[in-house]
Amino acid sequence: MNKQPRTVHEVVDLTGITARTLHYYDQIGLFKPSIVTEAKYRLYTESDLCRLQEILFFREVGFSLKEIKQLLASPDYNRQEVLKKHICILEAQRDRINALIKLVEAEIRGGSTLSFEAFSNSKIARLQTQFREEMIERWGNTDSFREYEETFSTQARKLQNEQLDAFYSFAQELFERLALYEDCSPGCMEVQQIVKEWQQYISEHFYNCDKQMLINLGNLYVTDKRFSNFINRNGSGDLAAFLNEAISIFCNNPNAI
Template identity: 30%
Template structure:
């Protein structure tokens, strides 16, 4: 049985380009060239191609296949074993890679968690927990026990992704705030956007939003040095600027 290049390609499920390439690198030459210059393949070439494709599927390079094909079954086994060693080595490296990627991911998550634990639980939860001591009566008095408890509960129930989204919002608030701060006007559009982002951020831990509560928190940012320090770390005066923006946003400016 003789095959043209396309017929053989179809038979083997490979492209004609591949066959021409195999011819070019001398790994599979046609049995003859007809008068029109067409490549004609015979049974031997079909068998050889079968072997080539078999080893190719094992991930052996064409260079190595060339050796394998023209080697005895004894040497073939040797080459295969070498190839196996290479694969095992590759897998070891891959495993290392995966491990490192996972470490990185979990450290990133850890950071988010840390950010959340420090800036959120150790800061925020402390803000609520701890502020219970300072502002506890005040907040609970102003917004009721339910609001505070629900907030605490909501925090505890947040998923990783929600943390992340919250973290993103938080960063967005800071960034927008920084840009807005440059204008110096808390009534300006960017500052109002920051206030709105801050509201969205608040809603991640609060079940119900009220202008009064929002404004109350804003005032806290100025009154409590820990919050002030957090926002002023970016730019001195930012805590106050945020408070002013939120006051305007909530219509609570006195």
């Protein structure tokens, strides 16, 4: 690895993470540069990039940013042990890809045997769940994490495991992306686009989410603590209230669907 400290631009090129995301990680105390010059340029050392890699590993498994910060701050956190657990998950992902490749190759050769086993993500989901439980048990605030697991919609809890994983993954990614704009107007283009994506996702996977339904959901996000807690775990402030305001603006826009 390059021993020279890297600039924000270099880290962006290296990782694909946006400068805004790096700034947000810095703002919430999750990932700060070791060096800040007199001119306020942020420089990241090799040790910094190792921490960023750990953050991305946890994100791959589905932890929220606040959870990751809590785990990494634990005095008993064991990096080597965590990495070994990650290898098990990555190997399961590799095996699934290899099985899919073999299935496609068999089809190309004219194979006619129907098989759907290779499409299953159950082993990976099982390992991820096991990993998550072990991390919470050893280094997490168990009560806090249990509350996190018990939140969000009743409909989501009725889904099959793989569908539920996909839902939580999408929701968490969307809310974390929304949190990047907490210091902006809820009516800005980027925030309104995120609201539109959320509306479309709900309509495609649950029920027709028209303007009135979306407004009702927005109100629920601030009045029901289960929703508020889930959403706010992904931001630094009252992200649920911010989302509710953004939804109100979106639904009062005559051009919105």
